[in-house]
Amino acid sequence: MDPSQPESFNHRTEVLATGRTYHFIDQLPANYDPKRHPTLLCIHGFPDSWYGWRYQIGPWVRRGYRVVAPDMLGYGGSSKPTAPEEYTTKKLSADLAALLDLLRIRRAVVIGHDWGSYAAGRISVPYTPPSKIYLPLPEVVKRAPNLGYQLYFEDPESSSEIQSHLGTFINMVYKDQEGKSTHPELSFTAEGALRKILRNPETPADVSIERAFYLQELGKGMHGPLNYYRTSLHRHEEERDASLPAELRSDLSYLFIWGTKDPTATPFVISKAQKFIKNYRDIAIEGRGHWLMVEAKDEITQHVSNWLQELTCSLPKRATKL
Known part of the structure; x- marks a missing residue:
C-alpha cells in the first residue's frame, strides 16, 4: 500500500443488490478475522x-482494521447515473448498506469527509439537524455566503464547463501537504470567481502523481460528482417523509475533526451541533483547511486511531466528518 502507487491497493468492483456497480478498495489486516478486526468504511x-x-x-490496516473505501456514486469506477435524484442520501445509504452486506460486514465504523460525512448519517460539515422547512439554495447562500460556490455547482452547465477546464479546476481545489493550492486567493464564495479562474489560461500544469490520478478519474465525468449539489429538494423531501429526528442516536459515539482554516467548519455551527449529539467530541487542527487527510495526514491517522482505541468493545456504527 504505497500512496504514490494507486495500483498497490486491493481494488474490487462489484454489482450491489441495489443494481449499481461500485468500485472500492477492500484492504484486510494480516490474519484477518471478522470477529476480531473491526471494519472502517471510509x-x-x-x-x-x-x-x-x-x-x-495502510496505517489503519496495520493497526488491525479492515478498511473499505469506495468510489462513491458518480465517481471513478462506480456507476454514473445522469439524474440528480439518484444521488440522494437515502439511495446512497442503500448502496453503502448493500456494499457492507456484500462483504458480510454486520457493523462498521463509518468515517466521512465532506459529502461523505453527510452520507455517513445525515451529517453535514458540521452537523445540522433536518429542517422542517425547505430553503432554496439562493436563500441558504444569503444566510451562509461561504456556500456561494454551490450556486455554480447546482447549475447543470457547470458540468461541461468544469470538464472542459478540468486541469485548472483540480489545481484550484486540490491542496498539497502544506495546504497550498495553485490559487490560494480563491474564495469559494463567488459564483463568478469560479468561472473566471476556470477560464484562466495561465494556470500552470501540474504533473504530480496525485493530480495525474485525479485528472484521470475525474476525467471520466464531472456530471455525477456535481449532481450531489443538485439534490437539496430531493433530500429535504426524503428527510421530511422519514420524519428524521434532530438528535442523533444516543448510543452512537461521534468524533468531529476540523481544520481551523476550513471555511465550511465555523465555531458557531460546531458548537450548535453539540446540542444534538450526546456522545460528542471534536478536535481542532490549527492552521489546516478542508483537505485534512492530506494536509494533516499523520494527525488524522493518529486521532482516529486513538479515538477507536478508547471506545468500548461495543463499537459505534458511525463516525463523521474529517
Missing part, C-alpha cells in the same frame, strides 16, 4: 475518490 466527498484516504488506509 466515504469521500467532492471532488475526490477512494484515493483521498491513501495516507490513512
Whole structure:
C-alpha cells in the first residue's frame, strides 16, 4: 500500500443488490478475522475518490482494521447515473448498506469527509439537524455566503464547463501537504470567481502523481460528482417523509475533526451541533483547511486511531466528518 502507487491497493468492483456497480478498495489486516478486526468504511466527498484516504488506509490496516473505501456514486469506477435524484442520501445509504452486506460486514465504523460525512448519517460539515422547512439554495447562500460556490455547482452547465477546464479546476481545489493550492486567493464564495479562474489560461500544469490520478478519474465525468449539489429538494423531501429526528442516536459515539482554516467548519455551527449529539467530541487542527487527510495526514491517522482505541468493545456504527 504505497500512496504514490494507486495500483498497490486491493481494488474490487462489484454489482450491489441495489443494481449499481461500485468500485472500492477492500484492504484486510494480516490474519484477518471478522470477529476480531473491526471494519472502517471510509466515504469521500467532492471532488475526490477512494484515493483521498491513501495516507490513512495502510496505517489503519496495520493497526488491525479492515478498511473499505469506495468510489462513491458518480465517481471513478462506480456507476454514473445522469439524474440528480439518484444521488440522494437515502439511495446512497442503500448502496453503502448493500456494499457492507456484500462483504458480510454486520457493523462498521463509518468515517466521512465532506459529502461523505453527510452520507455517513445525515451529517453535514458540521452537523445540522433536518429542517422542517425547505430553503432554496439562493436563500441558504444569503444566510451562509461561504456556500456561494454551490450556486455554480447546482447549475447543470457547470458540468461541461468544469470538464472542459478540468486541469485548472483540480489545481484550484486540490491542496498539497502544506495546504497550498495553485490559487490560494480563491474564495469559494463567488459564483463568478469560479468561472473566471476556470477560464484562466495561465494556470500552470501540474504533473504530480496525485493530480495525474485525479485528472484521470475525474476525467471520466464531472456530471455525477456535481449532481450531489443538485439534490437539496430531493433530500429535504426524503428527510421530511422519514420524519428524521434532530438528535442523533444516543448510543452512537461521534468524533468531529476540523481544520481551523476550513471555511465550511465555523465555531458557531460546531458548537450548535453539540446540542444534538450526546456522545460528542471534536478536535481542532490549527492552521489546516478542508483537505485534512492530506494536509494533516499523520494527525488524522493518529486521532482516529486513538479515538477507536478508547471506545468500548461495543463499537459505534458511525463516525463523521474529517
